[in-house]
Amino acid sequence: SEASHYKSAATNPLTIHLQSCIRHHRVSYSEMRMHHLPSGRRRVHSDIKLPRLKPKPITKKNNQPTKTISNDPEGDAYVARAHEEQRLRCMKHRNMKITEELEKVKSKDLLHEWKEDYRSTQQQLRRKRLVKGKDYQEAVAQAPFGIDPHYISVMDKDQQEFVEKAIRYESRRNRSPESAMRDEEERRIRDRQVQERIREITGKIIKRRGEVRGNASDEKRQAEVELRELRKLETEIKQRRTQIDTRFKAYTGDVKARKKL
Structure with missing residues (x-):
């Protein structure tokens, strides 16, 4: 029994591999394959072979794409x-x-x-x-x-206009010559003040353009101040113009406007 044990150990590839590792020798895979495994460890092969379903390719004709025909039409339909x-x-x-x-x-x-x-x-x-x-x-x-x-x-619109005209006429009629002259003198003084302010602002603008330019922020601030003053003058001039127009219409009776209408 001991002899048979050593005999089986000598024929066992695992024992041979361990002995070679101890002796610092490598055993190749081909050498190990030369020693056949025992019959108990062999892989069992069955005699039943299942057919493999492979699609049958169709060769190209006239540069058209190939089509595959499957052997399972029911699966393809599903x-x-x-x-x-x-x-x-x-x-x-x-x-x-x-x-x-x-x-x-x-x-x-x-x-x-x-x-x-x-x-x-x-x-x-x-x-x-x-x-x-x-x-x-x-x-x-x-x-x-x-x-x-x-x-x-x-009152309708015509009646309201008639009443407003009557009020304006009465206010002009009740004024004395002294009050009329005083109002006219005040208007002239106001016009002269506006003209002087316009000349002053335009002179400052021309003078500032001729001088050497300094800091940009100072220039911007000065320009904003001048622009505000010019806008104030513009509003005063518009108010003065409307006053002159109303006085002219009241004096002439707005003859041109009625002719146009």
């Missing part, structure tokens, strides 16, 4: 049906999103149209109420509280 269902599901989801967006846009358009229609109807009603002779009296008569139409009399 895969094609699954792909078609997935495509239809994606298309349905996409169509639902498109319909939702269209509904939102449609609702916005309808709301905008409703607002425009309401605004136009309100404008038409307002124009109907502003008929000559019925603009204010009709609104007062239709007010939601007690009104006596004979007690309240609302």
